[in-house]
Amino acid sequence: MINSSTKLVGLLGDPVEHSKSPLMHNAVFDQLGLNYRYLAFQVKAKEVKEALQGIRALGIKGVNVTIPHKEAVIKSLDELSKEAKLIGAVNTIENKQGELIGHNTDGQGFIRALGEGVGFSAQGKKALIIGAGGAAKAVAFQLGLEGVSQLYIANRTFETAVELVKNLEEKLSLSKVEALTLQDKNLVDNLPELDLIVDTTPIGMYPQIDATPVIGDKLLKRTSLVTDLVYNPVETVLLKRAKSLGIKTVSGLGMLIYQGAIAFEIWTGQEAEIGTMRDVILSQLKARD
Ligand SMILES: NC(=O)c1ccc[n+]([C@@H]2O[C@H](COP(=O)([O-])OP(=O)(O)OC[C@H]3O[C@@H](n4cnc5c(N)ncnc54)[C@H](OP(=O)(O)O)[C@@H]3O)[C@@H](O)[C@H]2O)c1
The missing domain is CATH 3.40.50.10860 (Leucine Dehydrogenase, chain A, domain 1)
Known part of the structure; x- marks a missing residue:
C-alpha cells in the first residue's frame, strides 16, 4: 500500500x-x-x-x-x-x-550472471567480444577489471573496435587487448583457444529471431563458453547452435x-x-x- x-x-x-x-x-x-x-x-x-x-x-x-x-x-x-x-x-x-x-551495474551484472550461471571467473581467461557499442564497452571494462589475460574486440565498424581498445589500454593495464575485423575467417585464423565469446550485437533479437549470427561453427568450437546479451528470446539461434555443439551457454537474461x-x-x-x-x-x- x-x-x-x-x-x-x-x-x-x-x-x-x-x-x-x-x-x-x-x-x-x-x-x-x-x-x-x-x-x-x-x-x-x-x-x-x-x-x-x-x-x-x-x-x-x-x-x-x-x-x-x-x-x-x-x-x-x-x-x-x-x-x-x-x-x-x-x-x-x-x-x-x-x-x-x-x-x-551492467558489467557487474554480466559477471555475476556468468558466475552464478556456470561458475565462470574471468581471472586469467581469454575472451572475445563481438560488437563495440554501449553494452560491449561495459562488458569489456568489467572483464578487464576482473583480470582477463587476453581480450579481443571484433566489430562490423572496425574503427569503433579500435577506439574501444585504445580506451581500454589507456584506462586499464591489460597484458593483451586487440581490435579485429568481424569476418569469421579472420577470427578463425587469428584467435587462440578461447574461454569465452560474448555476442553483444542485437542479431537474433525479437522479432528477427532467425537472423544468422556472425559467429560460424568453426569459431564457436574454439571456445568453452558462449553468452549472447540478447534476452528476447531467452535462447537465441547462437545459443541453440552452441548447445548443439556441446558448448556451455549463458543467456542475456x-x-x-x-x-x-x-x-x-x-x-x-x-x-x-x-x-x-x-x-x-x-x-x-x-x-x-
Ligand atoms: N542482457 C542485458 O542486460 C543487456 C544489456 C545491454 C544491452 N543488451 C543488448 O545488447 C545489444 C546491444 O546493445 P548496445 O546498447 O550495445 O547497442 P549499440 O550501442 O547500438 O551497439 C550495437 C553493436 O552491435 C553491432 N551490430 C549491430 N547490428 C549488427 C549487424 N547486423 N551485424 C554486425 N554487427 C552489428 C554494432 O556494430 P557497428 O559499430 O558496426 O554499428 C555495435 O557494435 C542489444 O540487443 C541490447 O538489447 C542486453
Whole structure:
C-alpha cells in the first residue's frame, strides 16, 4: 500500500514503456514487504538536468538510467563509481542525502550472471567480444577489471573496435587487448583457444529471431563458453547452435536480472530476490508469445 512513508525509485529514459524494470522491482518490494515503488519516467534529452534536480528536490531514492541518457546524466551528478567512470556511462543513480552518485551495474551484472550461471571467473581467461557499442564497452571494462589475460574486440565498424581498445589500454593495464575485423575467417585464423565469446550485437533479437549470427561453427568450437546479451528470446539461434555443439551457454537474461538486482541492493541495502525477478521477466516474455 502506498502511504506517506513510501519511498520512490524509478527509471529515466526515452522511450520507457517497454521496460520490464517496474514490474521486476515492484514484485520484489512486495515480496520483501519493502515500502518502495518503482515508476518509469519518460524524460526528453533537454530535460535531463531538471529531472536530476527533481530527484534531489523530491528525495527520490534513486533511478535507473536507460537510452539515450546514460552518458548525458554524468555532468549533472556529484560523484561516479569506479565502473561508471571507466565505462563513461551510468545506468543507476543513488541519492545519498541529496548527493547523486552514478553507478554502472551492467558489467557487474554480466559477471555475476556468468558466475552464478556456470561458475565462470574471468581471472586469467581469454575472451572475445563481438560488437563495440554501449553494452560491449561495459562488458569489456568489467572483464578487464576482473583480470582477463587476453581480450579481443571484433566489430562490423572496425574503427569503433579500435577506439574501444585504445580506451581500454589507456584506462586499464591489460597484458593483451586487440581490435579485429568481424569476418569469421579472420577470427578463425587469428584467435587462440578461447574461454569465452560474448555476442553483444542485437542479431537474433525479437522479432528477427532467425537472423544468422556472425559467429560460424568453426569459431564457436574454439571456445568453452558462449553468452549472447540478447534476452528476447531467452535462447537465441547462437545459443541453440552452441548447445548443439556441446558448448556451455549463458543467456542475456542473467545480465538483465543481475544489473537490476545490484541497483536494488544499492537503493535499499537489501538483497534482491533473483528468482522473483526472473519469473516476472519470463512471464512478460511469454505474454508476448
Ligand atoms: N542482457 C542485458 O542486460 C543487456 C544489456 C545491454 C544491452 N543488451 C543488448 O545488447 C545489444 C546491444 O546493445 P548496445 O546498447 O550495445 O547497442 P549499440 O550501442 O547500438 O551497439 C550495437 C553493436 O552491435 C553491432 N551490430 C549491430 N547490428 C549488427 C549487424 N547486423 N551485424 C554486425 N554487427 C552489428 C554494432 O556494430 P557497428 O559499430 O558496426 O554499428 C555495435 O557494435 C542489444 O540487443 C541490447 O538489447 C542486453
